Amino acid sequence: MIDLRSDTLTRPTEAMRAAMASAEVGDDVYGEDPTAARLEERVAAMFGHEAALFVPTGSMGNVLAVRSLVAPGQEVLCESRAHIARAELGAHGAYSGITMRTWIDPRGQVDLPTIRSLFAPDMGPFFVPTAAISVENTHNFAGGAVLPLQDLRDLREFATGVGAGIHLDGARIWNAHVATGTPFEEYGAVADVLSVCLSKGLGAPIGSVLVGSSDAVAEARVWRKRMGGGMRQVGILAAAGLHALDHHVERLADDHAHARLLAEACGVDPASVDTNIVVVDRSDAAEFVAAAHAEGVAVATVGPTAVRMVTHLDVTRDDAEKAAAVLGRL
Numbered sequence: 001m002i003d004l005r006s007d008t009l010t011r012p013t014e015a016m017r018a019a020m021a022s023a024e025v026g027d028d029v030y031g032e033d034p035t036a037a038r039l040e041e042r043v044a045a046m047f048g049h050e051a052a053l054f055v056p057t058g059s060m061g062n063v064l065a066v067r068s069l070v071a072p073g074q075e076v077l078c079e080s081r082a083h084i085a086r087a088e089l090g091a092h093g094a095y096s097g098i099t100m101r102t103w104i105d106p107r108g109q110v111d112l113p114t115i116r117s118l119f120a121p122d123m124g125p126f127f128v129p130t131a132a133i134s135v136e137n138t139h140n141f142a143g144g145a146v147l148p149l150q151d152l153r154d155l156r157e158f159a160t161g162v163g164a165g166i167h168l169d170g171a172r173i174w175n176a177h178v179a180t181g182t183p184f185e186e187y188g189a190v191a192d193v194l195s196v197c198l199s200k201g202l203g204a205p206i207g208s209v210l211v212g213s214s215d216a217v218a219e220a221r222v223w224r225k226r227m228g229g230g231m232r233q234v235g236i237l238a239a240a241g242l243h244a245l246d247h248h249v250e251r252l253a254d255d256h257a258h259a260r261l262l263a264e265a266c267g268v269d270p271a272s273v274d275t276n277i278v279v280v281d282r283s284d285a286a287e288f289v290a291a292a293h294a295e296g297v298a299v300a301t302v303g304p305t306a307v308r309m310v311t312h313l314d315v316t317r318d319d320a321e322k323a324a325a326v327l328g329r330l
């Protein structure tokens with residue numbers, strides 16, 4: 001089976017397992033895991049922020065990140081298909097007492113005029129005040145679309161002017177970096193707090209990192225423990241993340257090339273495929289998924305008429321060519 005359902009499906013390589021096996025560890029709740037500390041320092045520095053926190057999932061990273069900017073009873077604005085709005089099972093409401101309003105953009109982009117019109121200043125006992133704006137780069141359900149740096153900078157300028165925070169869901173910020181060459185610090189500079197995933201295209205088995213100010217990260221460390229996410233000899237997992245940063249970032253360009261190959265075969269304009277995700281619109285989405293499965297290619301629906309295919313570390317050039325032939329024929 002060539003599995004294109006998600007880039008979370010990667011399994012750790014032998015070299016990654018070796019790095020995990022030899023990791024120096026300690027009890028991280030006591031602040032004594034040197035490998036976790038090394039990963040946190042490294043990722044914070046990459047994005048030009050003061051501090052970082054290793055967390056088990058991107059969802060927990062997002063929950064901690066957004067709550068660092070938005071108090072109970074306040075709102076965060078985001079695009080309507082953002083992961084925080086759609087795929088975290090209401091966590092921001094359930095745990096943090098936060099509401100959301102959304103703008104709609106087919107490519108998941110920053111729509112500054114609409115954001116301006118949605119933004120609500122604190123008006124006392126009248127309206128929910130907007131405390132933050134969240135953006136997702138790359139945008140998962142918009143087909144891995146990249147958000148241009150200039151749009152993010154314009155949003156930063158607006159947010160600073162009105163006193164709002166910016167959360168960047170950078171689950172796939174690595175793909176945006178490789179696709180555009182934009183330095184990580186430039187992405188870091190537009191956000192107050194970011195969450196980045198090691199367990200997607202980077203191929204680590206588990207783990208995300210929240211990045212922000214020392215104060216935000218100290219508070220997130222407390223809340224992580226409160227949510228049951230205090231992990232002990234977690235250097236075993238952090239070592240996988242460090243290995244991924246050393247070996248699996250630049251190779252994402254291969255995944256992007258493979259995605260364009262699939263797009264071409266499926267009649268999707270390859271120029272619309274920024275990174276490693278291809279979304280094909282089909283009225284018979286479920287049947288298409290079943291037919292592909294019968295021919296050894298696993299893809300998934302992400303909506304009633306949307307079929308998603310994702311390339312990753314465990315999909316070789318040969319796999320991509322074979323899958324393209326099958327999917328193109330179907």
Ligand SMILES: *Cc1c(COP(=O)(O)O)cnc(C)c1O
Nearest residue numbers: 057058059060083136140169171
């Ligand atoms: C996968 C993903 C996350 C986090 O997912 P987890 O499964 O909780 O690690 C967050 N944001 C986006 C855009 C994602 O694609």
